[in-house]
Amino acid sequence: xxxxxxxxxxxxxxxxxxxxxxxxxxxxxxxxxxxxxxxxxxxxxxxxxxxxxxxxxxxxxxxxxxxxxxxxxxxxxxxxxxxxxxxxxxxxxxxxxxxx
Numbered sequence: 001x002x003x004x005x006x007x008x009x010x011x012x013x014x015x016x017x018x019x020x021x022x023x024x025x026x027x028x029x030x031x032x033x034x035x036x037x038x039x040x041x042x043x044x045x046x047x048x049x050x051x052x053x054x055x056x057x058x059x060x061x062x063x064x065x066x067x068x069x070x071x072x073x074x075x076x077x078x079x080x081x082x083x084x085x086x087x088x089x090x091x092x093x094x095x096x097x098x099x100x
Contacts, residue, residue, distance in 0.1 A: 039045075076086035080096045087094050 074088040077089040078087040078097055087097060
């Protein structure tokens, strides 16, 4: 069994990595050509792809939101000392606070 130095092993590893990168680049070109051919056969344009990635179409505009977003809990700002009722400062003013 031959003993190889770490430098020889690293050199071979770098050669293999470079070869792999070239093969991936060539395969990528082939795949892109296949994609373009398929897009042409179905009359799909680049703008149509935007809908698939972002959900936004130039023709139809922004997608509708499914509903209101949930708001985080709010810390109370006011406290009624008689019965420990609280109010956050949002919405209608409570009767006990309006009376004061």
